[in-house]
Amino acid sequence: MAAGAPRIFVSHLSGVAVFDPAGDQVGRVRDLVVMLRVAQRPPRLLGLVVELATRRRIFLPMTRVTAIQSGQVITTGVLNVRRFEQRPTERLVFGELLDRRVVLTETGEEVTVLDLSVHQLPARREWEIDRVFVRKGRKGSAFRRAKGEALTVEWTAVSGFSLEEQGQGAENLLATFEQLRPADLANVLHHLSPKRRAEVAAALDDDRLADVLEELPEDDQIEILGKLKEERAADVLEAMDPDDAADLLGELPTDEQERLLSLMQPGDAADMRRLMSYEDRTAGGLMTTEPIVLRPDATVADALARVRNPDLSPALAAQVYVCRPPDETPTGKYLGTVHFQRLLREPPPSLVSSIVDSDLQPLDPDADLPAIAGFFATYDMVAAPVVDEAGSLLGAVTVDDVLDHMLPEDWRETEFHLAEEEVATDGS
Structure with missing residues (x-):
């Protein structure tokens, strides 16, 4: 609708x-x-x-x-x-x-x-x-x-319908913070007691909890996931960005990883296993397996319709990748990239294959973090394709994932503490 x-x-x-x-x-x-x-x-x-x-x-x-x-x-x-x-x-x-x-x-x-x-x-x-x-x-x-x-x-x-203002049920707390961005709600959860944090996490819907988990420090992620029923935990992992879910899975014991993977949809589990097979801090380990992939005979109108998907992050929506079938990673031969600005300048019936940028070299899945950062800085990119030796598109690395891994490991907790200090200062 x-x-x-x-x-x-x-x-x-x-x-x-x-x-x-x-x-x-x-x-x-x-x-x-x-x-x-x-x-x-x-x-x-x-x-x-x-x-x-x-x-x-x-x-x-x-x-x-x-x-x-x-x-x-x-x-x-x-x-x-x-x-x-x-x-x-x-x-x-x-x-x-x-x-x-x-x-x-x-x-x-x-x-x-x-x-x-x-x-x-x-x-x-x-x-x-x-x-x-x-x-x-x-x-x-x-x-x-x-x-x-x-x-x-x-x-x-x-x-006679609405919740009462009194009480400390999880639903009242959720109603209070429902307009917060995921990062801000993550800050709230981080400062709750473990018991309260578990209650709120249990009450959030899967997509909302997935967004919030992606913004939490690793210890909080593991704690919350461990308190969910295994089937629910698998659902939440499926709702997370594949690279973030793979990072979280990688921190769990092997037997727990396998139990959760067995409960996931086969396609999602296959993506997780593929991402976990790469070394940390490489293009393969940082990439998402869900970029926008189009066939050569797709039109500009088709591409713009895909870009409008509100589930996509701004970085992933910045460009589409043109490949021979299949349409999902790992695809057939990677042909090139079409940037969002170029899509806006072309007539809707035009084929994406006629405006593809094939000059930009994609990232190798084994490229390390300094090489990836250098690529983004050199070409002013917010996302980059990751292509294997056979020429198949494996996924895309976005600039937010690069920054996440270049900052100190405890940067999220530091930001949370700074935000808390700012609130305390404003209230004094």
Whole structure:
């Protein structure tokens, strides 16, 4: 559902078919998962509960939904088929919010929730519940339909849903810090007690926890991962950037590595093993295995559509890599790079193969950190392709990973302490 698209009432999603990009049906929507927030703020829509043909119910994050239209849900095709388990901070829309008695704030009148509407926030990946369809009068029963005026009101016009301001549940803490950037939330977690840190980590959704783990010192990463159930830990590792996940896995005992790898999707596990086979502080060890890869017959319009993906970091979105099939690393022959600025200057129907930059030499997977840093400085790059002797694209190194490994090992903890001192100074 594109930004600015009309709102959708959740009753229209019940039982709706879910399809992958190839048009094959993977299941049907059975519920929606939301996270309530304090101060009557509209809840975030986290994802859908999808029932597969096998009757297993799985969780489909909204970040994996590309469209909701014409009575169907379209996904990216990446599904985690582990059984859905509701977390303490999550609420099921059909199971817990519909048919609930709430109060109209303006009049104090009790009403029954008949439906809720969701919409996608402009220029963002987040979805929210924004309106409530309610009926006045007494609640009906299985044998008697309730009578009374039905009306649609803003979420803020009713009470009885939102979290209480008091208490120290993890959901209240998450609601307080939900607008923080991952690095800032990592700072918060770093200064919590181990018990509290584990509670908050357990309550975060997989994608959010993955983003935060990438910003934490190594000791905190290992501690948090060790307190998660193994299946959840594998899910979080899959949601992390492959290079960061491989670094974290590399710090674990071999038997624990193997257990987690066995629980991951085969493709993700293969990427992890490949990254872990390279020496630390080399291009192979620093690279991500998920750059934007396009075939020679792709158009500029295709490339720009891929670059717009909000899941990509700015560095990875700065350029695309043109290769012969297959489209995923390790690919067929690497043909060259097309920079984002060049894409903006070309007509959308143009083929990327006609504007590819083949003069820039890619990095060898065994290139060491000084050589990589020199490459970035010489050519003013923010990302660089890593290509093996056979000419296949293995991945891409981004400038943030280079900086991360060039700074002192404890630089994250130092930054956290500096931030803490600045807060203390400002408050004095």
